[in-house]
Amino acid sequence: MTNDQRSTTDDSSTPHVVILGAGFGGVGAVLELRDAPVRITILDKHDYHTFQPLLYQVATQELDPTEVGYPVRDLLHRHNNVVFHKCEVNSVDLAKKQVVVDGMSPLDYDYLVLALGAIVNYHGTPGxxxxxxxxxxxxxxxxxxxxxxxxxxxxxxxxxxxxxxxxxxxxxxxxxxxxxxxxxxxxxxxxxxxxxxxxxxxxxxxxxxxxxxxxxxxxxxxxxxxxxxxxxxxxxxxxxxxxxxxxxxxxxxxxxxxxxxxxxxxxxxxGLQANPIAASLGIELAPGGHVPVGPDLQIKDHPGAFAIGDIASTTEAESGKPLPGLAAVALQAGHYVGKAITHIIAGKEVKPFKYHDKGxxxxxxxxxxxxxxxxxxxxxxxxxxxxxxxxxxxxxxxxxxxxxxxxxxxxxxxxxxxxxxxxxxxxxxxxxxx
Ligand SMILES: Cc1cc2nc3c(=O)[nH]c(=O)nc-3n(C[C@H](O)[C@H](O)[C@H](O)COP(=O)(O)OP(=O)(O)OC[C@H]3O[C@@H](n4cnc5c(N)ncnc54)[C@H](O)[C@@H]3O)c2cc1C
Missing domain, CATH: 3.50.50.100 (FAD/NAD(P)-binding domain)
Structure with a gap:
């Protein structure tokens, strides 16, 4: 049996975690969960993780593209509970707990990690x-x-x-x-x-x-x-x-x-705005089209559905301050959500997300x-x-x-x-x- 069959089998009693996006948030979550008692499906429209902070070095010929794009599949070697698909996510139905994807049947999930990042915002500037x-x-x-x-x-x-x-x-x-x-x-x-x-x-x-x-x-x-x-x-x-x-x-x-x-x-x-997939959730969005989340990064009234990184509007519980759109915030949130899911499955308490600022x-x-x-x-x-x-x-x-x-x-x-x-x-x- 292949990884693929194992992870997408519907009749498994193992909880299914669907991670949307293999950016900093998605990769943080998958690194945390890839040995946990869950089935994971991670989806991204690219087959590589983009290290965005170094994109300008590609643009100015300091680094080659392959040094800034890392194959997602390489992160999953030797981990039998994860399957990756390169595909475009079209929408998320929070009520049905289902993700609609190009070229695949809709995917049902028990836990969702929404980490689709942001897109450019031209603020309506003509041309x-x-x-x-x-x-x-x-x-x-x-x-x-x-x-x-x-x-x-x-x-x-x-x-x-x-x-x-x-x-x-x-x-x-x-x-x-x-x-x-x-x-x-x-x-x-x-x-x-x-x-x-x-x-x-x-x-x-x-x-x-x-x-x-x-x-x-x-x-x-x-x-x-x-x-x-x-x-x-x-x-x-x-x-x-x-x-x-x-x-x-x-x-x-x-x-x-x-x-x-x-x-x-x-x-x-x-300028940037949240990924427009956020609009498919049918919830009230924060300014910039961001998905508002609670202190445990779950979407209000939708337990088990987490939004992290640039697509989310996250306020740190302790300080009450909004968290910036940074790779470190998304990566730490991904790790946090991975741990939170294992705690929920084990019936343990989930503490609020705390960002450790490294500068x-x-x-x-x-x-x-x-x-x-x-x-x-x-x-x-x-x-x-x-x-x-x-x-x-x-x-x-x-x-x-x-x-x-x-x-x-x-x-x-x-x-x-x-x-x-x-x-x-x-x-x-x-x-x-x-
Ligand atoms: C040029 C630039 C420089 C930056 N420099 C820094 C820096 O120096 N330090 C720092 O901390 N932060 C920096 N940032 C910000 C940082 O990169 C982001 O905050 C971080 O990438 C957010 O992580 P994320 O997981 O939310 O989203 P992303 O890393 O953007 O990942 C989102 C993923 O979702 C995928 N995706 C999107 N839409 C779809 C879809 N419909 N279907 C399937 N897949 C989809 C994308 O392919 C992508 O892999 C920079 C950003 C940019 C653009």
Missing amino acids: AAEHALPLYTMNDAIRLHDHILKTLEAVDKEPKLIDDGALSFCIIGGGPTGTELAGAMADLLHTELKADYPNLPIDEARVIVYEHSPHLLAPFKPKLRDYARKALEERGVEVQTESGVAEVGAKEITLASGEKVKTHTLVWAA TMAQVGRGAAVVELPKGGTLTGRVAWLAWLGIHLHLLSSAEEKTSVFVDWGWNLLTHKRGKRIILSDEDHEESNS
């Missing part, structure tokens, strides 16, 4: 959905990676494109994603790409970050925001705060002030980062970058994954070499943008 490049999935990162190279190839053939804004790389959003991407793009353009395209006036290339609030990295302490801004500016990044984008076109953006900026590249790093951080270019420690301390520069590295390695799921990423990072750092700078898809997805 953004058509022309902006988001950075939330592996495909987004590969698309941006290819777009940068295709743009440079085009300008190398036709230098007049520079007057049309082809070397202006614009980023909307000065939160951690926009800040990290800006630093990495500036490093990329002014080092390797300068060498790859000796005939291009790469020094004329601009990286511009637009942030509608007065500060980059708004949730961080003022000292860290100032450090990040200075570190970006030293790398040649132009930072425009209190500057929002009103409209996005194929070759031009219009700022809230009315000013028009010619560009062929507009990266959207300015918030952002990288602002090679060897520079800002870190805000849980008790209020701060780190900047190379020490902060090493802390950033350690925390991110800690988030990786398996020893093999940690080793491989560590070796690649270490090698890139020592040799100042990047991933392979080749166009990965010759399909011209972004024809209208370049």
Whole structure:
């Protein structure tokens, strides 16, 4: 009998846990439950776990996609109670305790872990959905990676494109994603790409970050925001705060002030909303379409159905504070839910979820980062970058994954070499943008 048959057999008296999403939340839950007395079915539309915090490194050719996407099936070897299916989840019927999936019969569950993450939010900005490049999935990162190279190839053939804004790389959003991407793009353009395209006036290339609030990295302490801004500016990044984008076109953006900026590249790093599957639950959702949960991360009036990570609106029981959309929050919630399910099955008490804050951080270019420690301390520069590295390695799921990423990072750092700078898809997805 295969794993598949074992886990999907209806007549088993073993409780069936269905985990939707193999991101940080889903992986945390499966790691906790894979030796528990349950049958687990985990579903994801990709056959790999995406390490989102490093997507910008794929986009800027520091890491290859296979170093940031980890095969889900590798996590399940030697665990007979788990089956994985690569498939699209369409809806969840909380009343029937059933999940509707593309290409499969509806799946009944005893326990549900809803961990489908978030999607990009363009806040209704005209033209953004058509022309902006988001950075939330592996495909987004590969698309941006290819777009940068295709743009440079085009300008190398036709230098007049520079007057049309082809070397202006614009980023909307000065939160951690926009800040990290800006630093990495500036490093990329002014080092390797300068060498790859000796005939291009790469020094004329601009990286511009637009942030509608007065500060980059708004949730961080003022000292860290100032450090990040200075570190970006030293790398040649132009930072425009209190500057929002009103409209996005194929070759031009219009700022809230009315000013028009010619560009062929507009990266959207300015907001997320909960996965729209949340709307299929038929419950009242929190702002941003998030699923409200109680202190034990269960959905009100639906015992056994848990929502975690970026799809959920989670308030820490002890402090009453809303928890941020971070990988560590989702991963810890996944582990918590795994334990909670085994406790419920064993008739034991389930204590409220408590998040253990290990600090918030952002990288602002090679060897520079800002870190805000849980008790209020701060780190900047190379020490902060090493802390950033350690925390991110800690988030990786398996020893093999940690080793491989560590070796690649270490090698890139020592040799100042990047991933392979080749166009990965010759399909011209972004024809209208370049
Ligand atoms: C660019 C970027 C940088 C970030 N940097 C950091 C950082 O430095 N530190 C940090 O702590 N956090 C960071 N985050 C946030 C962090 O990655 C998220 O908070 C975390 O991934 C949330 O985990 P999750 O399990 O809720 O969702 P996800 O990790 O997004 O997982 C959701 C999973 O659901 C799957 N899925 C979605 N819809 C469907 C469907 N309909 N059917 C089937 N499968 C589906 C997806 O394929 C995905 O695998 C970053 C996020 C981004 C986008």
